[in-house]
Amino acid sequence: MADTDRPAPQLGLAFVPTLAPERLRTLAPAVEAVGLDELWVWEDCFKQSGVASAAAALAWTTRLRVGIGLLPVPLRNVALTAMELATLERMFPGRLVPGVGHGVQAWMAQVGVRPASPLTLLREYATALRALLAGERVSVEGRYVQLDDVALDWPPAPPPPLMLGGSGPRSLELTAELGDGTLLAAALTVEQVADVGALLARTRGAGHPLVATVIVATGADAQQRVDAEVPLWGGEPGRGIGVAGDAARVAAEVRAFADAGATSVVFQPVGGEPDLDGWLGFLGGEVAPLVRG
Incomplete structure (x- = not known):
C-alpha cells in the first residue's frame, strides 16, 4: 500500500551519454519548461565531462537543479574537483547537486588509475572534498589523498550537497555515512x-x-x-x-x-x-x- 504521507519525489531527466553532447543545448531548457525539477548529467569514460555539461546546463536554465551523477574519484585530483564545484556553486547558488563515486573499475584501469582499495579512496576523497568545500584548510596524508595546507580562495557558502554513489553493501553504507544523499545505478x-x-x-x-x-x-x-x-x-x-x-x-x-x-x-x-x-x-x-x- 502506498504511503500517502510520503511527499512526492523530485522528478528529473537523466542526460545519458548515449545522447550527443550538443543535444543538451535544447534539452536543458526543455526540461525546465515542462516543469521537471532536476537534470542529471553523467561522466562516463570516455564520453562526456560531467563538470562541463553541468556548467552549460546551469547557464542555459534559471531554476533547474543540475546534478552530476557521478564524478569518478580515481580520475580527478580532489583539489581540482573542489575548485570546479566551488566555482559552479558560487556562479549558480543552490542549484548544483554534485555526486562522486568509485567509477567503473575497468575504465579506471584503462587510464592507469584503478585503486587497490576503492572504498579507502572514496572515504579519503569524500572527507577531503567536503572539508575543502566548507572552506577549511586541509592537510592530509592518506593512502590515496595527499594535501598540504590546501584551502580554496573562493569556497561556496553554503557548500552544495555532496552525493555519493555506490552499489555493494559496503559502498552503500559509506554513502550513508559520508554523503548528503545516495546515487543509485x-x-x-x-x-x-x-x-x-x-x-x-x-x-x-x-x-x-x-x-x-x-x-x-x-x-x-x-x-x-x-x-x-x-x-x-x-x-x-x-x-x-x-x-x-x-x-x-x-x-x-x-x-x-x-x-x-x-x-x-x-x-x-x-x-x-x-x-x-x-x-x-x-x-x-x-x-x-x-x-x-
Whole structure:
C-alpha cells in the first residue's frame, strides 16, 4: 500500500551519454519548461565531462537543479574537483547537486588509475572534498589523498550537497555515512531500491536522500524498446526493470519507487527514442501532475 504521507519525489531527466553532447543545448531548457525539477548529467569514460555539461546546463536554465551523477574519484585530483564545484556553486547558488563515486573499475584501469582499495579512496576523497568545500584548510596524508595546507580562495557558502554513489553493501553504507544523499545505478527494480532504502535507513536513519533512475518508454512498441534497452545497462528484460505504458502506468511506477525510499526519480530515455521532445512533454505534462497530485 502506498504511503500517502510520503511527499512526492523530485522528478528529473537523466542526460545519458548515449545522447550527443550538443543535444543538451535544447534539452536543458526543455526540461525546465515542462516543469521537471532536476537534470542529471553523467561522466562516463570516455564520453562526456560531467563538470562541463553541468556548467552549460546551469547557464542555459534559471531554476533547474543540475546534478552530476557521478564524478569518478580515481580520475580527478580532489583539489581540482573542489575548485570546479566551488566555482559552479558560487556562479549558480543552490542549484548544483554534485555526486562522486568509485567509477567503473575497468575504465579506471584503462587510464592507469584503478585503486587497490576503492572504498579507502572514496572515504579519503569524500572527507577531503567536503572539508575543502566548507572552506577549511586541509592537510592530509592518506593512502590515496595527499594535501598540504590546501584551502580554496573562493569556497561556496553554503557548500552544495555532496552525493555519493555506490552499489555493494559496503559502498552503500559509506554513502550513508559520508554523503548528503545516495546515487543509485540505473536498471534497478523497485524491490532492489527498497532493499537499498532499508540499508540506508539502518545506517543513517529515515530521510536520507536517494536518487533512483528508471528507464521509460511510451507509445507504440514501448515494452519492446524498454526490453531492448535494459541489457545495455546490465539488467535482464522481464524482471521488472524499466516501465512502459501510459502516464498512469509510469506515475504508478514512480510512486512505487518513492514508497521504496527514493526521494528523486530520474527518467531515462531508451536509446534512439523516436520523439525525445514529445517524450519529455509526456513526462512533464502528463506523468508529473499524476505523481504530484
